[in-house]
Amino acid sequence: MNHPPLNVNRERLDADIRRLAEFTDPNLPYTRRAFSPEYAAAREWLAERFRDAGLDTRVDAAGNLIGRLGAGGGPVLMLGSHIDTVEAGGRFDGVVGVLGALEIARRLRESGAALARPLEIVDFVCEEPTIVDLSPLGSRVMAGDVTAEMIAAAAVPSGEPLGEAIARLGGDPARLHEARRKPGETLAYLELHIEQGPVLERAGADVGIVTVIAAPCRAVVSLTGVADHAGATSMADRRDALAGAAELILAVERAASAPDLAQESVGTVGFLRVSPNMVNVIPGRVDLTVEARSTQSEALLWAREEIERSLREIAARRGLDATLEWRHLEEPVPIPVEMQDVIAESATDLRIRAMRLPSRASHDAARLAPVAPVGMVFIPCKDGRSHCPEEWAETDDVAAGAEVLARALLELDAQSRAVR
Numbered sequence: 001m002n003h004p005p006l007n008v009n010r011e012r013l014d015a016d017i018r019r020l021a022e023f024t025d026p027n028l029p030y031t032r033r034a035f036s037p038e039y040a041a042a043r044e045w046l047a048e049r050f051r052d053a054g055l056d057t058r059v060d061a062a063g064n065l066i067g068r069l070g071a072g073g074g075p076v077l078m079l080g081s082h083i084d085t086v087e088a089g090g091r092f093d094g095v096v097g098v099l100g101a102l103e104i105a106r107r108l109r110e111s112g113a114a115l116a117r118p119l120e121i122v123d124f125v126c127e128e129p130t131i132v133d134l135s136p137l138g139s140r141v142m143a144g145d146v147t148a149e150m151i152a153a154a155a156v157p158s159g160e161p162l163g164e165a166i167a168r169l170g171g172d173p174a175r176l177h178e179a180r181r182k183p184g185e186t187l188a189y190l191e192l193h194i195e196q197g198p199v200l201e202r203a204g205a206d207v208g209i210v211t212v213i214a215a216p217c218r219a220v221v222s223l224t225g226v227a228d229h230a231g232a233t234s235m236a237d238r239r240d241a242l243a244g245a246a247e248l249i250l251a252v253e254r255a256a257s258a259p260d261l262a263q264e265s266v267g268t269v270g271f272l273r274v275s276p277n278m279v280n281v282i283p284g285r286v287d288l289t290v291e292a293r294s295t296q297s298e299a300l301l302w303a304r305e306e307i308e309r310s311l312r313e314i315a316a317r318r319g320l321d322a323t324l325e326w327r328h329l330e331e332p333v334p335i336p337v338e339m340q341d342v343i344a345e346s347a348t349d350l351r352i353r354a355m356r357l358p359s360r361a362s363h364d365a366a367r368l369a370p371v372a373p374v375g376m377v378f379i380p381c382k383d384g385r386s387h388c389p390e391e392w393a394e395t396d397d398v399a400a401g402a403e404v405l406a407r408a409l410l411e412l413d414a415q416s417r418a419v420r
């Protein structure tokens with residue numbers, strides 16, 4: 001590959017990351033849930049940065065913020081990620097993908113490097129599961145996987161109808177089809193992201209090349225027993241929903257840790273609502289979420305069936321009513337080898353140590369895969385921690401990842417020139 005390094009401006013990138021982190025719920029850093037006031041303000045700031053960078057900036061019908069560089073029609077190259085966070089999350093998850101892409105666009109303009117294809121920088125709306133069964137929203141709409149009817153039936157956590165929340169960001173749910181991309185319209189999508197695990201750090205690698213993205217599957221479960229007096233009800237007479245939920249949590253852990261699945265599967269109960277949640281009342285009802293993920297379809301199916309079987313057994317033995325509904329089912333997404341190879345060559349050319357690894361977290365790239373060849377560059381994060389305020393990535397690593405991503409972008413652009 002014969003491309004000059006882009007020389008991303010690490011101070012500028014660092015300043016942007018710091019500034020974006022200020023858009024947070026002050027009582028719960030770093031919280032910028034999709035559609036919240038902090039998110040809307042961050043979006044305005046980001047749109048301004050896109051415009052300052054000379055990008056033709058708009059919000060699509062789904063609420064994705066898009067900055068475009070280069071005139072003309074035809075297929076585009078795309079970079080992006082998301083700036084929404086989980087509750088008390090981090091400053092880098094998604095953010096490095098969006099701000100790294102912005103920095104690449106700026107450097108392309110400053111250096112006068114003209115791409116043959118238009119470049120689009122996308123901040124995908126609502127990647128995190130703020131709306132459990134529709135997130136990641138923006139990338140799913142782009143891939144044609146969420147319909148206007150699904151949006152019309154959903155609400156954001158504040159109770160506001162989702163359609164109104166999207167419109168508040170500048171989207172237009174009535175024209176949702178306009179946000180959709182058909183296969184062939186996006187030549188390639190590249191995403192820079194923190195690894196969110198410890199593999200790169202432990203291996204001493206500077207960047208990771210993602211080989212496959214694990215599929216998250218999410219279910220809502222409710223267990224109903226009988227609320228009763230915590231002193232007067234003998235142990236034999238109880239139908240304690242929380243005790244049943246505790247057993248289910250351990251069953252999820254066991255299902256994901258089965259010896260032949262370990263390494264490839266994970267399982268989590270991350271949300272629990274106990275009713276009535278009082279010290280002297282036997283819990284009558286528990287609502288909870290179950291999440292199972294794997295990079296292997298068969299393992300995922302096995303884990304899901306095992307969780308369902310355990311729930312039936314626990315409920316029958318304890319005299320509880322139980323329901324389980326899978327609200328979000330994905331399949332693992334393999335990354336095309338050609339995309340992996342372009343990234344690997346970019347790292348080699350730049351003398352940056354790279355290794356291939358699976359992504360156990362999910363990303364917008366996974367949802368765009370049906371409509372575009374996707375590739376992902378990972379950078380290390382401190383102690384592998386993520387989705388917590390301690391999440392941290394060094395600016396040098398963010399800059400190195402952006403440099404690799406930029407070189408892969410230039411190469412994909414050159415390849416598209418060759419086949420024109």
Ligand code: GLV
Binds near residue numbers: 128216360363
């Ligand atoms: C995205 O944040 C995920 O849950 O993997």
Ligand code: MN
Binds near residue numbers: 086093128387
């Ligand atoms: Mn995340």
Ligand code: MN
Binds near residue numbers: 082093094127193363
């Ligand atoms: Mn993310």
